[in-house]
Amino acid sequence: MFPEIDAGAFSGPPAATAIFTTVLTEGPVSRVALARRLGLSSAAVTKAARPLIDLGYLHELAATERSGPGAGRPASPLAVRAEREFFLGVKITADEVIGVVCDLRAQVQASARRPLDDPDVDAVLTEVGRLTDDLFGAFPGDRTRVHRLGLALSGDIDRSTGLVRYSPFLHWRDVPLGRLAAQRTGLTVTVENDVKALTAAEHWFGEGVGAESFALVTVGTGIGCGLVVNGRLVSGSHGVAGEIGHLTVDATGPDCHCGGRGCVESIAGTDAIVAQARHRTGRPDLTIAEAVGLARAGHEEVRRVFTRAGGAIGCAIAAVANLVGPTRIVVSGEGLAAYDLFDSHIRTSFERQAFGAAARCPLSIRPLPFEEWARGAAAVSIQSLVVP
């Protein structure tokens, strides 16, 4: 139906990339609006959009309006063909691989998951391979339109080369995961840090669309943050950015595994909450689920553990607002399953510590289904098509 493109794929001039990005993330846009927005002539827009239309990624909607008084030609907005290509996204955790198939607009078409009981590189690759087979099996659409796979995992990742520099929970160092997964699956593979991948999904397809600046804070075993500033993801000159979990919020607080003191994660990470709840209850085998249960049942000492954790998270979020002033902040993650115990304390502490007008920054605090992480991986794969 569409001309075939190879996996290296679309690599148009900068104008085509800008047009593709704008139409994909912001919906149908007229050529006139594109020209104005991108500082291009109408002729340049028409020329740069042509190959994208020929390849089937964009199409013209029926003319709906004239572009202005005296304008001779009707404006036919350009729109994306979401079904032109599909993308696999897989999140790798310590004990599971979770995958989705998304269309070009990151809408989930199918999902699957497999347990992982061996962190060895080859074992993980095998499970990723099996999961992609499962996803192909579950996907009702045209399998020949799947060329790309995005992988996401926590740790220090070099997206440009697909190298996992360090993954603490898999105990990997310098694993060329992108290259190995490409060999295993025959797909074009991207690898990205999981929080950055989730931020990419929010920036292109979620609450961050169109925002010059935007922050996503994830709360769970780790406490992370993805930042978009001046329109682009912040990657950190020395490979570190968004490490909100290691801001000091209590100079007299507990020592953190990172070597610091009073870090947010040492107070509000899942392990820290469990450790404190065990200490307060004298029950050395208490699980996080049991701690949540006790707090909900009104156990004062355990409730205080969550109160303190929410306060630390609120301080950290205020730090983001005070330093970079994002348009909005989304707070999410598996830790938010205990949303009811955290929410008000996060907000109270944020409001106290946000400086002046920074308190106007809206917070969206919401739980995060695990498939969302896999969708983040797919979003990075989509980005690799659009912005080569």
Add this chain to the structure above:
Amino acid sequence: MFPEIDAGAFSGPPAATAIFTTVLTEGPVSRVALARRLGLSSAAVTKAARPLIDLGYLHELAATERSGPGAGRPASPLAVRAEREFFLGVKITADEVIGVVCDLRAQVQASARRPLDDPDVDAVLTEVGRLTDDLFGAFPGDRTRVHRLGLALSGDIDRSTGLVRYSPFLHWRDVPLGRLAAQRTGLTVTVENDVKALTAAEHWFGEGVGAESFALVTVGTGIGCGLVVNGRLVSGSHGVAGEIGHLTVDATGPDCHCGGRGCVESIAGTDAIVAQARHRTGRPDLTIAEAVGLARAGHEEVRRVFTRAGGAIGCAIAAVANLVGPTRIVVSGEGLAAYDLFDSHIRTSFERQAFGAAARCPLSIRPLPFEEWARGAAAVSIQSLVVP
């Protein structure tokens, strides 16, 4: 000598702005290198540079090298004529106005200062007017080449309109300072927050040249931070950014005037240091100079005040490194006059709290002559010419 330009001045196409910015901040650059860097054709560079040469802002250096094997034409790098135009910069403090005259490369040609004993808007404008007269008097160059004045002061400033939304130390709210100063002086006026102005100077003419990301931390009465991320100054969606002084670093620390608790400024701002030193010594009239003197003389209790302050500043700087990962961080300000008491504690605390590779971010800790603030104001004025 040069064609006259009106004060609204240079407003070329985006390519001309990019060429002007690159040549101004990075020194002589060949057309070939400009074309490569900016993604333009050689013809586009030549065309866009032409008006800048005609107006006398740029000139061609003598051909020094051929652009490559087989290249037929010698490369004649484009360079800035620093003496083409001069700029006034004035920093307004609570008790003084300090001014400089700079050339187009922000090199100081003359300076002057006047006391200020009335924070009333009209009184301040009168002193600014007198200061510009003093500066014109002290300036040995061509007065007819001065068209612009940059003003800098602490507080909440809207650079785009020249409005001072709030200045705590002058007790101003919503003062249209840019418009009023333009009426008074007949110059084209820019107004910017003083920390952002200083950051602009470092970004274009100092240690931040060419850096995609960069942070400047100022230590004194207030503790501020200017941030450049993804190549541009961070201004904050809600008008707040770089408020490093109001990060919480000690949940059990003192209440801060902002309403927060354990803020960096409540531990390490000049007022906080004086208050703690008075408390420790039982001398209610102790000044900051006396506190510094006692600490240098070995007074253990007062030394601890500076140790704690340095620790808080180090935590805050680590927060900047962990969140946005700048290429480098400059720490400066009048508080650094007590450099010897702070330096090692800032570094120790930074190294402990910087997460992983974030500790590789180089810190430049150095005192700041007060004229530098005025030079920052001039740098913003230069930017207003180059990037209209």
